[in-house]
Amino acid sequence: MRLYIDAIGTIAPCQLFGDKLEVPEADGNVLKCIEPDYSAWISPQSIRRMSRILKMGTTSALMAIRQASLTEVDAVITGTGYGCIEDTTSFLTKITELEENALNPTPFMQSTHNTIGSLIALLLQCRGYNQTFVHGSHSFEHALLDAMFVLDEQPALKILIGGVDEWTESSHAIHSRFGKYRRPDIDGSMTLVNESRGAVAGEGASFFAIAGRRSSVSKSMIESIKTFIGPIKAHDVSSFLNDTHVDLVLCGFSGNARIDQEIEKLMAAIFPHAAIGRFKHLCGEFTTASAFAVALASRILANSYNDLASIGYQQHGNPIRTILVYNRYFAESHSLILMRAC
Amino acid sequence: MAIHITGAGVVSSIGHNYEQCFNSLVNGSHGIKPLSRIDSRFAGSLPVGEVAVSNEMMTSQFGLQKVVTRTALLGIHAAAEAVQSAGITGTNWRKGFVSGTTVGGMDRSEFFFPSFLKDREAGDLRDVVHHGCGSVTNVIAEHIGFTDFVTTINTACSSSVNAIIYASKLIKHGIVDIALAGGTDALTRFTINGFKSLMILDEEPCRPFDARRAGLNLGEGAGYLLLVSDKVLEAEGLVSRGIITGFGNTNDAYHQTASSPDGRGSFAAMQEALQAASISPGDVNYINLHGTGTVNNDLSEGRAINRLFNDNVPAISSTKSFTGHTLGACGGIEAVFSLMALERQCVFGNLRFTEPIHETGLSPQREFSARPVNHVMSNSFGFGGNCSSIILSRNMKGQ
Numbered sequence: 001m002r003l004y005i006d007a008i009g010t011i012a013p014c015q016l017f018g019d020k021l022e023v024p025e026a027d028g029n030v031l032k033c034i035e036p037d038y039s040a041w042i043s044p045q046s047i048r049r050m051s052r053i054l055k056m057g058t059t060s061a062l063m064a065i066r067q068a069s070l071t072e073v074d075a076v077i078t079g080t081g082y083g084c085i086e087d088t089t090s091f092l093t094k095i096t097e098l099e100e101n102a103l104n105p106t107p108f109m110q111s112t113h114n115t116i117g118s119l120i121a122l123l124l125q126c127r128g129y130n131q132t133f134v135h136g137s138h139s140f141e142h143a144l145l146d147a148m149f150v151l152d153e154q155p156a157l158k159i160l161i162g163g164v165d166e167w168t169e170s171s172h173a174i175h176s177r178f179g180k181y182r183r184p185d186i187d188g189s190m191t192l193v194n195e196s197r198g199a200v201a202g203e204g205a206s207f208f209a210i211a212g213r214r215s216s217v218s219k220s221m222i223e224s225i226k227t228f229i230g231p232i233k234a235h236d237v238s239s240f241l242n243d244t245h246v247d248l249v250l251c252g253f254s255g256n257a258r259i260d261q262e263i264e265k266l267m268a269a270i271f272p273h274a275a276i277g278r279f280k281h282l283c284g285e286f287t288t289a290s291a292f293a294v295a296l297a298s299r300i301l302a303n304s305y306n307d308l309a310s311i312g313y314q315q316h317g318n319p320i321r322t323i324l325v326y327n328r329y330f331a332e333s334h335s336l337i338l339m340r341a342c
Numbered sequence: 343m344a345i346h347i348t349g350a351g352v353v354s355s356i357g358h359n360y361e362q363c364f365n366s367l368v369n370g371s372h373g374i375k376p377l378s379r380i381d382s383r384f385a386g387s388l389p390v391g392e393v394a395v396s397n398e399m400m401t402s403q404f405g406l407q408k409v410v411t412r413t414a415l416l417g418i419h420a421a422a423e424a425v426q427s428a429g430i431t432g433t434n435w436r437k438g439f440v441s442g443t444t445v446g447g448m449d450r451s452e453f454f455f456p457s458f459l460k461d462r463e464a465g466d467l468r469d470v471v472h473h474g475c476g477s478v479t480n481v482i483a484e485h486i487g488f489t490d491f492v493t494t495i496n497t498a499c500s501s502s503v504n505a506i507i508y509a510s511k512l513i514k515h516g517i518v519d520i521a522l523a524g525g526t527d528a529l530t531r532f533t534i535n536g537f538k539s540l541m542i543l544d545e546e547p548c549r550p551f552d553a554r555r556a557g558l559n560l561g562e563g564a565g566y567l568l569l570v571s572d573k574v575l576e577a578e579g580l581v582s583r584g585i586i587t588g589f590g591n592t593n594d595a596y597h598q599t600a601s602s603p604d605g606r607g608s609f610a611a612m613q614e615a616l617q618a619a620s621i622s623p624g625d626v627n628y629i630n631l632h633g634t635g636t637v638n639n640d641l642s643e644g645r646a647i648n649r650l651f652n653d654n655v656p657a658i659s660s661t662k663s664f665t666g667h668t669l670g671a672c673g674g675i676e677a678v679f680s681l682m683a684l685e686r687q688c689v690f691g692n693l694r695f696t697e698p699i700h701e702t703g704l705s706p707q708r709e710f711s712a713r714p715v716n717h718v719m720s721n722s723f724g725f726g727g728n729c730s731s732i733i734l735s736r737n738m739k740g741q
Binding site for chain 2: 076081082083088091092093095096097099100101103104105108109110111112113114115117118119121122124125126127128129130131132133134135136138139142145146148149152170173174177178227229
């Protein structure tokens with residue numbers, strides 16, 4: 001089953017929708033989203049009650065809907081690694097500070113991971129299929145797979161599917177203590193090659209209007225998805241792809257030069273004619289970075305950018321028709337998403 | 343292609359395995375008692391359904407070298423039983439694990455948090471290493487060796503029914519041959535205070551579907567079904583204990599935490615499940631209700647049932663009157679109870695029911711009763727309007 005991307009809504013640390021792709025400057029070891037004026041999308045009464053992840057999630061979904069000229073969708077499928085951590089932290093703080101007395105229920109109500117997908121359903125009055133995957137850095141990939149299952153049964157459905165995670169000060173403090181990020185006093189963006197100083201934290205929301213059939217508005221197509229736990233082997237990649245020709249391998253690395261180089265070598269051996277590009281210096285590291293990568297890859301496949309130097313791609317002139325998105329989340333997991341131009 | 347159930351495992355406040363839970367359901371002995379295991383101002387008073395096993399006991403029983411979250415421990419408890427009871431001997435099957443949870447590793451994170459709140463460098467990191475829902479699932483998956491495809495779903499209280507739905511699709515699409523699916527959730531201070539702040543906790547043992555119901559009791563536990571394809575069933579020479587014949591997943595799209603008055607989401611989920619199973623409302627012999635005991639849920643679920651089943655309402659009951667509401671685990675636990683109804687040919691009682699809700703007039707099954715059961719419907723509805731319904735049926739082939 002193939003997924004056709006009809007429209008994309010992305011809120012990310014970089015601007016994805018121009019014809020130039022610029023590398024954002026990190027603030028210490030954090031890349032935060034360039035957030036839009038939410039009042040153009042959501043009513044002021046609603047905005048007041050919403051955490052950043054809810055604003056980013058719903059707005060990116062509404063952007064995709066508007067771009068696709070849809071008034072309704074049939075299903076909403078969401079992937080989020082950590083969910084609504086701002087509201088979770090806020091409720092935990094109040095439990096501690098107020099010693100379990102007189103608590104405001106709003107942060108609790110909005111703390112469950114499915115709040116994003118259900119709020120989108122509420123805003124769009126979508127009473128159809130609604131699902132939320134919360135499996136770390138595979139959350140978005142497993143949502144994509146679910147969309148394939150749904151469209152296999154009912155190919156005429158229009159599905160909204162997205163990946164979203166928010167950066168918060170407290171989650172950053174905890175991840176930092178696990179040694180995930182580079183030292184905060186090193187300024188500037190992540191470099192393109194052989195980054196050995198650790199990852200830069202990121203965040204983002206990307207929602208896609210997906211169809212099971214190609215149409216005049218199809219921007220790109222997702223052909224297959226595979227997730228891996230533990231180290232990735234050449235056999236895993238080649239058996240997944242079955243000798244598919246790939247023009248560009250778009251890699252998401254986590255700031256460990258030794259592992260990055262190994263993977264690069266592995267990809268170069270499997271795809272000797274493919275260029276290798278990188279994306280995580282554009283969005284930072286977070287559990288649904290692959291949703292950003294799919295948005296970026298879709299834009300590249302639609303020939304949206306004047307040049308691709310900012311992803312490390314130098315082979316000007318060669319059309320990019322097939323992209324393999326490879327994503328690694330620290331040492332924990334990997335995924336492959338094969339995409340084609342429409 | 344049929345999705346067969348060959349194994350089941352459950353742990354809840356009414357028993358630590360399938361037989362114990364079944365006996366409690368038969369005898370009408372519930373597990374709702376004052377909160378005892380959590381450091382909270384509600385300890386000693388608030389009625390909840392706690393599992394009477396300590397983390398230390400489970401850690402040593404499972405031979406774990408490190409301390410993991412209670413959500414993972416309860417999950418391993420039920421998952422191991424499901425795998426053991428499944429009778430699978432082949433070693434080359436691709437095995438998937440799909441688990442629902444709402445709190446993930448919160449039981450330890452909330453222990454970490456007060457020190458962390460005072461000082462960002464304080465608190466033992468081992469308490470938050472498995473905070474993420476997916477991390478809890480991975481711990482269970484590794485313990486039971488189901489690692490070919492592992493994922494986690496959180497759609498609040500419908501999480502584990504959605505896990506069973508997704509696992510069925512993984513088998514149908516040939517991603518895995520065998521899948522363990524259901525959910526796990528531990529009681530936490532976080533959820534107790536959350537539901538308290540929403541003012542939907544009953545100070546007494548809950549009274550689902552009763553006119554005087556005053557809210558829910560929280561519970562904890564885990565429940566999993568082991569699902570296999572026809573091919574695996576045949577190759578392993580196993581007997582199908584039941585079949586997942588239909589499911590429905592919809593959204594109420596009404597309010598973040600309240601169901602629509604007419605239960606449009608639950609109606610649609612039940613209707614979809616019936617259509618997928620190709621059966622009519624009259625074929626359903628028993629509905630294991632979502633039946634939380636809140637004023638809102640029971641009214642809208644009851645109205646939806648009346649609208650869908652008309653004069654044909656089958657035996658209905660909420661086993662949450664025994665276990666409490668186990669949140670992300672309830673769909674898994676109740677799927678195991680639904681399997682019991684099929685295997686043991688019976689329906690379960692709905693404790694503490696005295697008077698029907700005026701608007702629906704529905705009277706749930708009061709006591710355990712042996713009777714023919716071919717199709718069971720199990721409902722799970724969650725915050726965010728997530729409504730799921732699943733149908734388990736007897737395998738009629740060769741009988």
